[in-house]
Amino acid sequence: MITLADVRVEFPGGVRALDGVSFRLEPGSFTVLLGRSGSGKSTMLRLCNGLQAPSAGTVAIDGRGILRSQAEWRRHRLATGMVFQSHQLLPRWTALDNTLVGSIGRRPLLAGLLPPPRQEVEMALDALDRVGLADKARTRVDHLSGGERQRVGIARALVQRPVLILADEPVASLDPATAEQVLDLLRGICRQDQLTALVSLHQVELARRTADRVVALARGRIVFDGGPTDLSEDTTTGIYQRPHLADRQPEGDPALIGA
Numbered sequence: 140m141i142t143l144a145d146v147r148v149e150f151p152g153g154v155r156a157l158d159g160v161s162f163r164l165e166p167g168s169f170t171v172l173l174g175r176s177g178s179g180k181s182t183m184l185r186l187c188n189g190l191q192a193p194s195a196g197t198v199a200i201d202g203r204g205i206l207r208s209q210a211e212w213r214r215h216r217l218a219t220g221m222v223f224q225s226h227q228l229l230p231r232w233t234a235l236d237n238t239l240v241g242s243i244g245r246r247p248l249l250a251g252l253l254p255p256p257r258q259e260v261e262m263a264l265d266a267l268d269r270v271g272l273a274d275k276a277r278t279r280v281d282h283l284s285g286g287e288r289q290r291v292g293i294a295r296a297l298v299q300r301p302v303l304i305l306a307d308e309p310v311a312s313l314d315p316a317t318a319e320q321v322l323d324l325l326r327g328i329c330r331q332d333q334l335t336a337l338v339s340l341h342q343v344e345l346a347r348r349t350a351d352r353v354v355a356l357a358r359g360r361i362v363f364d365g366g367p368t369d370l371s372e373d374t375t376t377g378i379y380q381r382p383h384l385a386d387r388q389p390e391g392d393p394a395l396i397g398a
C-alpha cells in the first residue's frame with residue numbers, strides 16, 4: 140500500500156524525527172505503531188498522507204509510485220480516512236453534518252457549498268449506523284460523550300470510501316473500556332471492508348489485541364517489527380524504557396531490531 144525507503148525527516152534545529160526508516164505497509168493489514176512520546180509516530184503517519192515531506196529517502200504509494208505534486212497527494216488523501224485523538228469535529232454541528240464533511244472532497248468544488256445530495260446523506264446515516272450512532276445523528280457533537288465523538292470521527296472517515304485509514308492515537312483521550320470498544324469497532328470495520336490501516340497507540344495491550352503487525356519506533360528508528368504475539372514484556376520494556384535503545388544492539392532479545 141505504502142513503501143517508505145530509507146526515509147529521514149529532519150526539522151530545523153537538527154531534530155531528526157525519523158532517521159533511516161524503511162517500512163512497507165501491507166495492503167489489508169492493521170498495523171499498529173508504538174513508541175514513546177517524540178519517537179516519530181505522528182511524523183510517520185504524516186509522511187503517509189503527504190502532510191510531511193521526507194528530507195531524504197522516498198515514500199511510494201502502490202500503483203502510483205512516488206507522488207510528485209500536491210494534486211497527486213490530494214488524490215491520495217481523498218482515498219485516505221484520517222482519525223485523530225482530538226476528534227477535530229465542529230462542536231455545534233450535528234453528528235450527521237460532521238459525518239457529511241467526509242464526503243465533501245468527492246463533490247465538485249462549489250457543490251460543497253450546496254446541501255448534500257440525498258445519496259450522500261444516506262451514506263452518512265449508514266456510516267453512523269455502523270458505528271452505533273444511528274439514534275444520535277441529529278445531536279450536536281458537543282452534546283456527545285468522548286467515545287461517541289470518536290465514533291463520529293470514524294463515520295466521517297468512512298463516508299470518504301477510503302482504502303486506507305491513518306489514525307493518530309485515535310483512542311488516547313478515552314477511558315480504558317471505551318478505548319477498547321472504539322478501537323475494536325475500528326478494527327472490525329477495517330476487517331469487514333478490507334481496509335489497510337496504520338494506527339498509532341500508546342496502549343500496548345490494545346496493540347496486542349487488535350494488530351496484525353506491530354511496528355515500534357524509538358528516536359526515529361524502527362526498533363521492533365513483528366506480530367502482536369512477539370510483543371513480550373521484555374520487548375515492551377525495551378521499547379519504552381531504554382531511551383538509547385536505537386543506539387545499541389539489543390542484548391538477548393531477538394525481537395528487538397538493533398538500529
Ligand SMILES: Nc1ncnc2c1ncn2[C@@H]1O[C@H](COP(=O)(O)OP(=O)(O)OP(=O)(O)O)[C@@H](O)[C@H]1O
Pocket residue numbers: 150151154155156174175176177178179180181182183
Ligand atoms: N513541526 C515540527 N518542528 C520541529 N520539530 C518537530 C515537528 N514535529 C515533530 N517534531 C519533533 O520530531 C520528533 C518526533 O515527533 P512526533 O510528533 O512524530 O512524535 P510522536 O511519536 O508522535 O510523539 P507523541 O507520542 O508525543 O505524539 C519530536 O522530537 C518532535 O519534537
Ligand SMILES: [Mg+2]
Pocket residue numbers: 180181182307
Ligand atoms: Mg504523536
